Every structure is written in C-alpha cells, then in structure tokens.
Amino acid sequence: MSAVTSSSVAEASEATPKTGLVVGIAVIAALGGLLFGYDTGVIGVALLGLGRQFALDDTTKQLVTGAIIFGALFGCLATGPFSDKLGRRRMVIFVGVLFAVGSIASALAPSVGWLIAARFLLGLSAGSSTQIIPVYIAEVSPSKHRGKMVTLFQFMVVFGITVAYFTGFVLGEHWRWMFGLGVVPAIVLLGGMAYLPESPRWLVAEKRIDEAMKVLERVRGSATAARAEIAEIETVAEQEPTSSWRDIAKPWIRPAVIVGAGISMFSQITGNNALIYYAPTILTKAGFSDEAAVLGTGASTVLLVIMTVIGSFLVDKIGRRTYLLWMIPGSIVALIVMGFMFQGAGPQNDFSRWLTVGCLAAYMMLNCGSFGICIWLINSEVYPLFVRGKGASIGAFSHWTFDLIVTLTTLSLVTWLGATHTFWLYAVISVFALAFxxxxVPETAGKSLEEIEHELREHRFYPFQKKRLAQH
Known part of the structure; x- marks a missing residue:
C-alpha cells in the first residue's frame, strides 16, 4: 500500500500546476454543457413557432419539452457504470456523438412524434453530460482550482441557454435551424476530446499507474507533485473494493447520497428550469409580444452568465455552502415580488411588466446562479472514488427526475393555481432548500477529493456532525 507522507503532500500543494492546460481541458470538455444548455434552452423559443405550426396545446407543449428530460433520466443512470468501466474520456466522446445525431434528427422532424423521439435522444446525451463531464473535470483539476474548473460546465450551460434565446430571436419562426445549429458545438467537442487525456484517478483505479503518472505530470507540471498525488489516490483506492450499486447504500456513503441527490432535487423544485423553459410563454401571457418576451428572457440569461462567472470564483474563495446561503434568500424575495406582479389580471402597464422582467432576471441570477453552479460541483466531489461514477449518476438522476416533474406541471400549475400562487409555491420550497x-450540505472548498472521502468515512461529513465533534 502506498503511503502519503506529510512532506509529499506539502510538496504537491506547493507545486505550480499547468493551469492553462487544465483550463483548456475543462473548456473543451465543458462544451458538453453548452450543448446541454442550448438544447434545453432553445425549446423555450422554438415552442412559440412550433405551437402555431403544429397547433400544440399546453399538454403537448409540456410533452415536447419534457422529452429531453425523460431521455436524460436514462442517460444519466447508464453513464455512471459505463464511465467506471470504459473511462471518463470515452463517455464524453459518446456524449458528443449523441448530441450531433439528436440535433440533426430534431431539425428534420416531420411530425410532433418524430420531434419528441429526437428530443428524447438529445436527452440521453444531456443526462450523460451532467453525470460524466463534471466528474471528468474534477478528477483532472487540482483541488485549489477545482471549483472554478468544474463550474466551467455550468458556465457553458447558461451560455448555451443564452445563445439559444438570442439565436431564436434572430431566426424567429425558423425552429428547424434553431435545432440544427446544435451540431456545430458537438463537432467541436468531438474534435477537442481526441487530444485530451483520460482521468488520472480512473487510470489509478484501473491499476494503470504509469499512464496516470504521465497525465498528472502533464497537468501538474511536476513529477514530485504527480507522485505525491498518485500516492494519495492509491492509498484511498486500495482500501476500496470493486464497486456495485449496492455500495451506494452503505451507511457511511449514505450522507453523500443525501447531499448529492438533495441539492439536485432542490435545484429543480424551486422553479429553476421551469422559468428557463417557459419564461417566454409566461411573459406573452403577461402582455409581451413574442419578440419582447424572447428578448427579455434572453437579457435575463445574459445576467445569469455574468453571475455564473462571478460565482465560479466565489465558490472557491468563500466556499460552496456559504455561496448558496448568500444567494438563495434573494431568489425567494424575487419569487414573492413576481407573485405580486401577477395578481389579478397580471402586469397592466409597462412599468409593472418590466419590473416583472427585472424580478425574473434577479431570480435567474440568484437561483440558477447558485444551485446551477453548485449541484454539479458538489456531486463531483462528495462521493468516494470507487462509486463516484455511480454516485454522480444518482445526483444527475435526481436533477432530471424533478426537472421532468416541474416541466410537466409548470404550465398546468399556472393554469390551476395562477401565476401568483405558482411563484409563491416555489418561494416556500426555496425556504426548505435554504434549511437543507x-x-x-458540507463545505468542500479547498479540500482534495481524498480528504472529503476521509471525512465521510469518519462520520464528520455533515455540518452538524462537525459541530458535535467540536463540542466534545
């Protein structure tokens, strides 16, 4: 068994990693997030033209929108075991192929049924991307910069959503072109992944130590740092058996499952993607023209991109948990105010309409800009190495399950409860998310993945467990 000495860890921490190379790896891999964001965001714009061309009612609109999420449920679960068996890099390449095929099939759809099937295929790739890409980036990145690197995935997601809205604004009724353009970043992802290395942690788990050493020397810029990190990974890996799904249920791993699945659930049931998917539809019902609704939502996503950039630095500086605790209360206020704006007949003048857009922007910045960053980051960090692929699959499955529920109920909720009470319902759920x-939710910033695993094994993972230990 390899030993991790204090001196070797110190040498590793003092080494200067090749940050530019790591950033390049993260950016290329995170293009899968851009595809995920584009394909989930573009439906919000395309529905306006699709609804008229195919005479879609609210139920059918929800089915078309929900098809990608239904596919994602299967994609995220299947990817975990395959990524543990075949490697992280191969699965990212597979994600790119699925995105390309799904984009072309969506653009050629002659009927609603065809479109739903194509969107399901895109869902397989979107679900796979949310499982494998954050894990791949986290396992390549040094702990000091892991937060910024993994949140590049979320930056690409929200950037993809923004590109989708403004592409839709330019293309107007031409929804086939909106879908077809998704093939472009898919090709770039496939080309880039041909030159990227495999995850060194996966290589160690597969006993391919020499290959892992070469990768770490390349990305850490130091043979000493690479050897120290290999030793730390081996120390943890040698304690662990070959994983199965039953391992996820082990009592010492269960806290990671609760945190990973719970944070993913709350990211959706607080209304996050509901407003991204249906904001243009909701704003047109508030009196906006199609163009103004798309442009207003698109402007909101620009602010979300800016918030994601800011958040990607804050999660490493102040921590993941603190960042969430700062942001969620503001999103609750935005939901409450939006609820007031839709009372009665809804916004009746330009001031109230644009105040509604302002609240929408604030909500997207504070909710999507907090949960959106942290869910993929936390799910790539909290699980032990030998079940990390499967654990990240559970987090992604939770995200997509509740995303599907929200997607299939949002327009119906607005019809049954009214927009006011729908927004207030999301606000109440957000209060429970804040308490959760x-x-x-533990603080993982600044810790190696192996340190986080040690805390899990020693039952000092939850914040309240640490407080209890400190009191004794």
Missing part, C-alpha cells in the same frame, strides 16, 4: 443547505 444550512444543516446538511
């Missing part, structure tokens, strides 16, 4: 983060 405060009591259960």
């Amino acid at each position: 983060v405060y009591y259960l």
